[in-house]
Amino acid sequence: MIEGWEQTMGAAPLLGIAAGAILLLLVLVIRFKTHAFLALTITSLLTALATGIPLAKIVPTIITSFGNTLGSVALLVGLGAMLGKLVEFSGGAAVLAERMVSIFGEKRAPFALGLASLIMGFPIFFDAGLVVMLPVIFAVAQRLRGPVLAYGIPAAAAFSVMHVFAPPHPGPVSATELYNANLGVVLLLALVIVFPLWYLTGARWGRVVARRHPYQLTSSIFGEEDPEQVKNPPRVGTVIACLLVPLGLIFLNTGLDFLRAAGVVDSGALWFKVGSMLGTAPVALLIAVLFASYVLGYRRGEDGVEMEKILDSALGPICSVVIITGAGGMFGGVLRASGIGDALAHSLSDTGLPLIVAAYLVSAILRVAQGSATVALVTAAGLMAPAVAGAGYNPVQLACIVLATAAGSVFAGHVNDSGFWLVGRLMGMDVTTTLKVWTVQQAIESVVGFGMVCAVFGVASLV
Known part of the structure; x- marks a missing residue:
């Protein structure tokens, strides 16, 4: 909310404004082919005006929302693109893709990529994990000449499932603390449901959308390696080590946060603060880029001038992704500042529904209204x-x-x-296709996950 201002509109008109804003955005992008960045900026401005945000606060709200999203996304995607470029340029992605295909076979490659992403997704956040895995995903897709969604969607869904449901990710940890639940029980139950949930809503859904949208990857955001220039490609173990560096550091951060929430460690200790800082996604990716620059660049004979060119070439292709993703966060930020989500959630929380159903619906409405899954989860938990x-x-x-x-x-x-734009742009989908593929996947993941949890809740009620 905006300091010194309180929303006076009721839930019904706010819901109408939100629906109208989303419709306007879709019309601008799909019907009139307006650039997504311009369409998001226009819609954010008009939404702020329509919801009564004070005129003097509109531009600061837009800039703050854009900057908050851009700050994290630019660091993650920029450093991730550099890491991906090094893996791609050195021939490491192709080497790892060959090994994966030889071990799992061509038909099981999407399943293998998704399963690897599910394991990586335990400590690593959704956007950071996806960016780290994309070079390998694209390399496998190009190696097998298959539809990119067959390989990309199972991996993206795996990171989504782990980020939303499994501690030590911040959303479920915060909700656990707000509900005063046992973190160990939440983790155990999450680990029970994540694999079948991913398999049904990620691996299987990837097959469906690949048949409906069988386009192949024409160009990667990381560029393409030139087989004639790759004279001494790295070993598979070296490539895996480059991918495990950020994974291990981020696992350190999330593991420490898990222990803090469980009351095992003192968060004020210096070693805790240092470990947490090294494990934040931007710092972990920075260390990974420096490590990869040495083992995939300098150690293979590349000089400083060539390395500077390689890393610089990684940034150009991702500028559009970063800016559009930031604008998506800006639109969501305006919706949050307007109080749309809070008004809807408060009106639903007192309906007399079973608490597990009410908690699900409040969280889902907050998600649809303002965009951020973590904000929806923490806010809904606080309300309920x-x-x-x-x-x-x-x-x-x-x-x-x-x-x-x-x-x-x-x-x-x-x-x-912002995740909608990140997934869509990185995988080469237009807005319409992203709605059909990713929005539907997220809805299926939500409904199936809720059904699984309700089944466990029913059994627990009988005990």
Whole structure:
């Protein structure tokens, strides 16, 4: 919310404004072919005016929302693109793709990529994990000359499932604390459901959308390696080490946060602060780029001038991705500042529905209204926590409430979600295709995940 200003509109007119804003954005992009960055900026400005945000606060709100998203996305995508460029240019992506195909076979390559992403997604955030894995995904897609969505969607869905449902990611950890649930029980239950959930909504869905949209990758954001210039490609172990460096560091960060939430370690200790800083995604990717620059560049005979050119060439192709993703976060930020999500959530929280259903619906409405899954999850948990606290649930039921709220927070990510633009642009999809592929995937993941959690909740109620 904006300091010194309070929204006076009711939920109904705010919902109408939000629906109209999303419709306007889609019309601008799909019907009139307006550039997505311009369309998002126009829509954000008009939405701020329509919802009554004070005129003096509109531009600062837009700039702040854009900057907050851009700050994290630019660092992650920029450093990730540099790492991907080094892996691609050195021939490492092709080497790793060959090895994966030889081990798993061509037909099981999408499953193998998704499973690897599911494991990587345990400690690493959605956007950082996706950027790190993309060079390998693209290399396998090009090696097998298959539709890029067959390889990309299972991996993206794997990172999404882990980021939304599994501690130690910040959303489920925060919701666990707000509901006063047992973190170990939440983690155990999450690990039980993530694989079947990913398989149904990621691996299987990837096959479906690949048949419907069978386009192949024509160019990668990381560029293409020249086989004639790759005289001494790195070994598979070297490439895997380059990918494991950020994974290990980020695991350190999320592991420490998990131990902090469990009350095992002192967050004020110097070693804790240093470990947490080294494990933040931007620092971890920076260290990975420096490591890869040495083992994939200098150690293979590349000089400083050539390395500077290689790394610089990684940034140009991702500028559009970064700017459009930042604008998507700007649109979501305006919706959050306008109070649309809060008004809708408050009106639903007192409907008398079963608490697990109400928690899911409040979270889903917040997700659709303002875009961010983490914001939706934490806000919904804060709204529902008092009612849940007085219900006398056992530890397993409380864990189910946490994961039901998490399931709602991933529902139908669309044009107000920065992740929507990130996935669509990185995989070469236009807006219409991204809605058909990614928005539907997120809705299916949400509904199926909620169904699984409800089944466990029902069993726990009988015990």
